Amino acid sequence: MRMKGKLVKWDTEKAFGFIAPNGGGNHIFIHKTAFSNRKRTPQLDDVITFTLSKDKQGRNCAADAMYSGEKIQVKQAKSVSKFSIYLSLLFVSAMTIASILGNVPFKLLYVYVGLSLITFTMYSFDKSKAQRGDWRTPESTLHFLSILGGWPGAAIAQQILRHKSKKKEFRFIFWITVILNVTALAWLLSSHGVHFIEIFR
Structure with a gap:
């Protein structure tokens, strides 16, 4: 409000x-x-x-x-970043296709989708708290969810809900969490992480 x-x-x-x-x-x-x-x-x-x-x-x-x-x-309409939304949807779509082809365990896909939904909900709650002047969700919590795999939900929430989308410092750290998560995923799917990927099968 x-x-x-x-x-x-x-x-x-x-x-x-x-x-x-x-x-x-x-x-x-x-x-x-x-x-x-x-x-x-x-x-x-x-x-x-x-x-x-x-x-x-x-x-x-x-x-x-x-x-x-x-x-x-x-x-507000002009400031919406379609790049963030398209990137998130493209990532989830690629994970889905890879899972169907057997290259990525379905459990890992479910982790990303589940964490994205949780992260989107946390952003929604935090915006509601900000509008009411209530105690806010720590930014470290939002970043932690992103680095675990909820970054697609965070990227969409930032643009759709117009929350945390203008704070340069927050956005900078957010994109670092995206890079770290994707890097960890690439390692997990490589020959070096073959033993750990079994956890999701």
Whole structure:
């Protein structure tokens, strides 16, 4: 759920300020990087819509902020990364075909599909918590699920749910987990991992 408020303080030099939410309550911290339109300089009394998030210290802050009147649907649609979705679907499809041909154990395919569903659900829960201002799921937990094999579900969730898709640091670590997982899979399917692959047969 998006919130709405008025910008009551802005430090141009430090590029941050505070929003007074409509209906009252504590002022919400906002950094310029939270705005989708960063070309515009925030001004006092600007009406802003935003989602409630948490910073690294667990404090409330604004995210996905837009000036009142801007079209959120159009901007979000343009930012969806089809590459992540196609890559995930291509990977799962390739695993499925390889399983049918007998090159990959079906149990290993089930592990990837199961973990992807669990990871997608965790992203959904975390976004819901962020919107309510509740205690968030640690990013380390999401990355752990990805490196175990849930990265296809994570990649799809980031784009479909529009969650964790704009944080560069998070995305960087996420793609590292993808590379590590795929590398481990390649080793497992090679002659070096033949003894370990038996676990899934």
